Amino acid sequence: xxxxxxxxxxxxxxxxxxxxxxxxxxxxxxxxxxxxxxxxxxxxxxxxxxxxxxxxxxxxxxxxxxxxxxxxxxxxxxxxxxxxxxxxxxxxxxxxxxxxxxxxxxxxxxxxxxxxxxxxxxxx
Amino acid sequence: xxxxxxxxxxxxxxxxxxxxxxxxxxxxxxxxxxxxxxxxxxxxxxxxxxxxxxxxxxxxxxxxxxxxxxxxxxxxxxxxxxxxxxxxxxxxxxxxxxxxxxxxxxxxxxxxxxxxxxxxxxxxxxxxxxxxxxxxxx
Numbered sequence: 001x002x003x004x005x006x007x008x009x010x011x012x013x014x015x016x017x018x019x020x021x022x023x024x025x026x027x028x029x030x031x032x033x034x035x036x037x038x039x040x041x042x043x044x045x046x047x048x049x050x051x052x053x054x055x056x057x058x059x060x061x062x063x064x065x066x067x068x069x070x071x072x073x074x075x076x077x078x079x080x081x082x083x084x085x086x087x088x089x090x091x092x093x094x095x096x097x098x099x100x101x102x103x104x105x106x107x108x109x110x111x112x113x114x115x116x117x118x119x120x121x122x123x124x
Numbered sequence: 125x126x127x128x129x130x131x132x133x134x135x136x137x138x139x140x141x142x143x144x145x146x147x148x149x150x151x152x153x154x155x156x157x158x159x160x161x162x163x164x165x166x167x168x169x170x171x172x173x174x175x176x177x178x179x180x181x182x183x184x185x186x187x188x189x190x191x192x193x194x195x196x197x198x199x200x201x202x203x204x205x206x207x208x209x210x211x212x213x214x215x216x217x218x219x220x221x222x223x224x225x226x227x228x229x230x231x232x233x234x235x236x237x238x239x240x241x242x243x244x245x246x247x248x249x250x251x252x253x254x255x256x257x258x259x260x261x262x
Contacts, residue, residue, distance in 0.1 A: 021199060022207040030204040034134075039200075046199070063191075066150075067157060067178070074231045075154035075221060083218065083244050086211065086251070093208045100258040104250065105208065111247025115240045122236025 003072070006065045007081060014062035015088040019096050020055030026097075027051065077119065086112045135205055141197040145190045147220040151228055152187030158229075159183060206258065208251070218244050 027049050031042065046052055069078050086109050093099040160177045178184055201210055222241045225231040 018211070019207065022202045022210075025199055025202040028203055031200050034200075039196075067153065070150075070154045071157040071160065075150055075225050075229060077237075078150075078154075083248075086248065089211050090208065090251075093206075093211075097207055099206060099208050101208070102254050105254045108247045108250030108252075108254070111250060112244050113247075115243030115245075115247060118240030118243060119237050122234045122238075122240055 003069065006069045009065040010062050010069065010082055011085045011088055012062075013058045013065070014082065015085040015092055017055045017058030017060075017062060018085075018089065019092045020051045020058060022097060024049040024051035024055060081116055081119065083112050083116050131204065135201055138197040138201040139210070142194050142201070143217045143220060145194040145197070147217045147224055149187045149190030149194060150221060151224040152183050152190060154225070155229060156181045156184035156187055208254070208258070211251075218248075 024046065028042070028045055031039075033039075066078070066082075090101045090105060090109050094101045156178075160181060198210070218241050222233050222238065226233045
């Protein structure tokens, strides 16, 4: 039961965090200067976007859930299971970021979820 | 003026960094947590003991460093590419995790699990062949 909660946190909070970070980076704008000084100067701009803070908090929650699961399960099982976040990501991309999720993209997501099911069934 | 080739080049470059450092970080964290579990025979660790062991493990710090590199590359590429385009880039990472788990952690990866990983990669490639940008931002 605890493992199920942790997996839900990894997928839900992880995907939610990534969506928030994506929204924050779109607000910052395209990065064109990759010199270290320019990247360092970018940090204050990124930190001023509230979506980034929400994203980091959610991703930290997912990260510690991942640590807890990794202490009990094999990494080759845990990481593929997190591929379920593709479904959550496609839905979030449509609802939260306004992206168009085509039938082809949903088909890809279905393939991913099928692969995840195989990974779970194939657990040694 | 940025050409399309430049845009593709920097996108692929950062995605490569993501594919390398994301799985590497996960494997190092897995190895570090396993080492922690093996060294703490007896009663389960409390929260303080858990944090102490995490912070004193070099393997876990290497894992955190790798995941930090992954995260920086991820944030940078998201500043110009769609989330739904960047996310499928982790497809190769699933295969790399299985390889690293098999060769470094000596974990058993069954044929069915390999098939699952391949299916995941196929699905993500299908997603990746959809239009990379579907929003009309500037």
